[in-house]
Amino acid sequence: MKLCEKNGVKFFTFENIEKTGIVNHCFSTRVGGVSEGKFKSLNLAYNCGDNGESVTENFKRICQANDMDYTKMVFGKQIHDTKIKNVTTGDCGCGVVFESNIDGFDGYITNQPDVVLVTFHADCVPLFFVDTVKKVIALSHSGWKGTVRKMAKATVKEMQTVFECNPKDIVAAIGPSIGECCFQVDKPVVDEFLTEMEFASKYIRNDQNAEGKFKIDLWGINRELMIEAGILAKNIEVTDYCTMCHDDLFYSHRKMGEERGSLAAFLSLKS
Numbered sequence: 001m002k003l004c005e006k007n008g009v010k011f012f013t014f015e016n017i018e019k020t021g022i023v024n025h026c027f028s029t030r031v032g033g034v035s036e037g038k039f040k041s042l043n044l045a046y047n048c049g050d051n052g053e054s055v056t057e058n059f060k061r062i063c064q065a066n067d068m069d070y071t072k073m074v075f076g077k078q079i080h081d082t083k084i085k086n087v088t089t090g091d092c093g094c095g096v097v098f099e100s101n102i103d104g105f106d107g108y109i110t111n112q113p114d115v116v117l118v119t120f121h122a123d124c125v126p127l128f129f130v131d132t133v134k135k136v137i138a139l140s141h142s143g144w145k146g147t148v149r150k151m152a153k154a155t156v157k158e159m160q161t162v163f164e165c166n167p168k169d170i171v172a173a174i175g176p177s178i179g180e181c182c183f184q185v186d187k188p189v190v191d192e193f194l195t196e197m198e199f200a201s202k203y204i205r206n207d208q209n210a211e212g213k214f215k216i217d218l219w220g221i222n223r224e225l226m227i228e229a230g231i232l233a234k235n236i237e238v239t240d241y242c243t244m245c246h247d248d249l250f251y252s253h254r255k256m257g258e259e260r261g262s263l264a265a266f267l268s269l270k271s
C-alpha cells in the first residue's frame with residue numbers, strides 16, 4: 001500500500017490492485033478537501049451535517065485524482081451486515097446524482113466498466129476484490145460485526161455465484177482501518193468471534209494495559225477469511241495504517257464518535 005498525493009489530495013492505493021491494470025481504485029484520507037471544522041477537510045459523507053456542496057466538491061477531487069467519473073459512483077446506506085448488491089451502469093449516480101435508493105447492502109459487485117463502487121469507512125475495514133480473468137470487481141465494508149459475520153467470504157461467494165469467478169484469480173486488499181493496536185473490546189465481542197471461527201484465537205490477545213479487556217486483529221481475521229474463501233495468500237495485500245493512530249490522515253469513529261467526517265473506498269473497472 002502506498003500513500004499518494006495528486007493536486008493536494010492524499011489517498012492510498014495498493015500495489016497488487018494497481019498491477020492488475022484493469023481497475024482504478026483508492027482509499028481516501030481526510031486531506032485535500034474543502035470541508036471545515038470537524039469535517040476538515042475531505043469528508044465524503046452527506047448525512048453527517050456537513051455542507052452538501054462541500055461533500056460533492058470533495059468527491060469530484062478524489063475521483064479526478066484517480067481517473068474516475070464522480071457521476072458514475074454508486075453507494076447506499078450500510079448496515080453492518082453481509083448483503084451484497086450486483087450493480088450496473090443503470091445504478092450510476094446513485095447517491096450523488098440522484099438520491100440513493102440502495103439501503104441495507106455492505107458490499108457491491110459488478111462486471112461493468114466505469115461503474116464506481118463506493119463504500120464508507122471510519123475504522124471499519126474496507127475489502128477490495130479484483131478477478132483479473134473474469135474482470136469482475138467487488139468492494140465491501142467489514143467492521144467488527146461484518147468481520148464476525150464473515151463479509152470477506154460472503155463477497156467471494158457472491159463473485160462465484162453471480163459471475164462464476166475462481167477465487168484463485170482474485171487479487172484482494174485490506175485497507176486502512178482500526179488496527180490491533182487500538183481495537184480494544186470486551187469479552188462478549190471476543191466470544192462472538194470464538195463462536196463463529198475456530199482460528200480467531202490466533203488474532204485475539206489480552207490487553208496488557210487494561211484488566212478484562214482484549215485486542216483483536218481484524219486485518220488478520222479478514223485475511224484468513226479471504227484465504228478460507230480460496231484466495232491465494234500471495235494475492236492479498238494488507239494495510240499497515242491504523243485509522244485511530246493517524247488522526248492527521250483519517251477520521252476515526254472510536255476516537256471522534258459522531259463528530260467527524262467519513263472516509264471512502266473506491267473501485268472501478270476501466271473501460
Ligand SMILES: [Zn+2]
Binds near residue numbers: 179180181183243244
Ligand atoms: Zn492504532
